Amino acid sequence: MEYLTCNHMTTQEAFYSYIVRLGDDSLILGQRLSEWCGHGPVLEEDIALTNIALDLIGQTNNLYELAVSIENKGENIDQLAFLRLEKEYENLLLVEQPNVDFGYTIVRQFFFDVYRKLVFEALCNSTDERLAGIAEKSLKETKYHLKHSSEWVIRLGDGTEESHRRVQEAVNTLWKFTDELFFQDEVDQNVIELGLGVDNSNFKATWNSHVEHVLTEATLTIPTNSWQHTGGRKGIHTEYFGYLLSEMQYMQRAYPNMEW
């Protein structure tokens, strides 16, 4: 890999961070979804949510493998997944939000899936073939996830009075984390320049119109309060995150340097 400099970051460093962020999004959402296993509202949904979790953990695996091959800091993928400090994870705030109920879980998934589909579609053309390969495989999965989450948003929104109320509340609560999907910093600028990563500002309008279209069909509305929260991409998380990590990291912290 060549060492071009933009600001104070090498391309290699930027690409590494970019991949790790993609992996962190998959990992943290996969971790959240796996909390549902055995507790779903119907058996078929238990299986569906577990399936999505499984895809996300698989993506994490592939993305972290790529990251450690880009920049070998002597760490393996499990050290990346389980042994970083809270501020070293750079996932979106959206994906670390708690499950709350099936409505929140579906809305969180829907916002993410619309975004992720656009990201992977664009990444299929990454100048890095390995990343393009991961994107292609992940895109197939994400299309299925999006179909699943969109259908449920519509069913719940246009279901009963109670389901409408619950899912609208989820939309209202989670909306403030959606601007962050389009966050950019020098990491992005570096990888965009070389065609390694995608310019997510290009598809903000598409994201908005897709989301609006589905929410309208679901008889749901986009909240008018536009105050937005960011921080995940800079390692500044919500309070929920520390608990998620302490559970996820438990084994690696309690029994360091062992094979499982």
Added chain:
Amino acid sequence: MSTKNIEELEREFQAKIDADIKIEPNDWMPEGYRKTLMRQISQHAHSEIVGMLPEGNWITRAPSLKRKAVLLAKVQDEAGHGLYLYSAAETLGLDREKSIDDLHSGKAKYSSIFNYPTLTWADMGTIGWLVDGAAIMNQVPLCRCSYGPYARAMVRVCKEESFHQRQGFEIVSLLANGTPEQKQMAQDSLNRFWWPALMMFGPNDDNSPNSAQSIKWKIKRSSNDELRQQFIDVTVAQAEMVGLTIPDKDLKWNEARGSYDFGTINWEEFNQVIQGNGPCNKERIDARRNAKENGAWVREAANAFAEKRKKKELTH
């Protein structure tokens, strides 16, 4: 019009069974056969579903990405087993929701093993090794069960259970060959699960009142004690292979029988667990009941939405 009397029908039915002809959902069958099977299959389905909980308990704490994925997939397989088995029982007229309510009220039973807690990661290995291992011993003969839908479900289920058993044993052997802490973790886990695993085969044959009829109907194809012995003989060798000790001081190879002799099972504990007094009975049932209750609004929404769509289609 000639109507056959009950004795004739029963005779023909037993003749089919004896000739190893499968009974299918629309065939005539004695009420006792239908009821026994329905109870057995629904209990099996409930066991698969309740069985998701002790292992589900470790998904969020799995020690590596690979283990997390494998465990997710395993627990998902168990949910799938529950689904096929409920469907098989529905061919006999089971009302799935009612039967699930019976599980939640304590009326319907499930395998006693799932009322034991999973306290360490090693339990994920031990459960695969022993619990899926015992399930295979119980279920392989059921692939030849006289009732077609159940036999076919078992073929598919057994394939996956043996995969689970191998994965579990892999975890255990890794720990048994790992650091002293890991080896200790594996041994402790075996100590806790060994006896409950033996109880999975049910009471001794002398105390198993329904067995003879079930064997005649080929709903059950081997006795509890035969299966238990088979399990012990296979598993002791596996424990030796990885250097773990079976927690039974009376365990001894019996040359004349070509089998292991083993200690007395604590049947009082077994009965207590069956009656609802095991270490996690309440937690398991509460978790299932909560899932159903918390999901009620989701199911209602799905139904209401489907109704609305149907009406829309009609008016268009």
